[in-house]
Amino acid sequence: MFPxxxxxxxxxxxxxxxxxxxxxxxxxxxxxVRHDATLATEVLAQLEADPxxxxxxxxxxxxxxxxxxxxxxxxxxNKRIGQFVRWLCHGLFAAPIRMMRRGADIAVECLPETGKxxxxxxxxxxxxxxxxxxxxxxxxxxxxxxxxxxxxAQTEASPPRSPQxxxxxxxx
Numbered sequence: 001m002f003p004x005x006x007x008x009x010x011x012x013x014x015x016x017x018x019x020x021x022x023x024x025x026x027x028x029x030x031x032x033v034r035h036d037a038t039l040a041t042e043v044l045a046q047l048e049a050d051p052x053x054x055x056x057x058x059x060x061x062x063x064x065x066x067x068x069x070x071x072x073x074x075x076x077x078n079k080r081i082g083q084f085v086r087w088l089c090h091g092l093f094a095a096p097i098r099m100m101r102r103g104a105d106i107a108v109e110c111l112p113e114t115g116k117x118x119x120x121x122x123x124x125x126x127x128x129x130x131x132x133x134x135x136x137x138x139x140x141x142x143x144x145x146x147x148x149x150x151x152x153a154q155t156e157a158s159p160p161r162s163p164q165x166x167x168x169x170x171x172x
Contacts, residue, residue: 026057033064037071040064 033040044064047054054061126132 026060030060030063033060033067035067037067040067040071044068 029039029043033043040063044061047057047061047064
């Protein structure tokens with residue numbers, strides 16, 4: 001009913017020692033180069049240096065190149081995302097602040113001019129005259145001293161004398 005097992009068992013290739021560990025290392029490289037671009041670069045450099053190894057592990061060479069292409073594509077994508085985020089932040093925060101500064105300057109320029117007071121021109125013209133500056137300098141020291149106050153009160157209390165009043169008193 002059941003076919004008999006062949007008497008001959010296929011012999012397995014037994015690998016011991018260094019050869020076995022080498023094979024395990026190469027197998028681990030196949031797994032790790034897909035996720036580690038630095039390792040892929042180093043393995044690819046080693047394989048490119050030795051044509052015999054490159055021919056033996058051609059699939060590993062292709063895995064390394066694929067990993068490096070993927071890494072480069074991720075970097076380009078991250079760069080584009082970073083540029084977009086910077087552009088967005090600039091548009092949301094920096095540009096409105098700059099526009100408000102410019103807008104404030106424009107708004108001030110759009111305000112109506114203040115009415116020009118004619119007395120301001122007259123005061124400026126008078127302050128430049130020598131007669132006014134002499135009168136101002138003569139007035140300034142008396143206004144600040146305490147002795148000037150009683151003297152000013154006496155002059156205000158006495159009535160002004162007219163030349164006609166003086167002649168009438170002297171005639172009497």
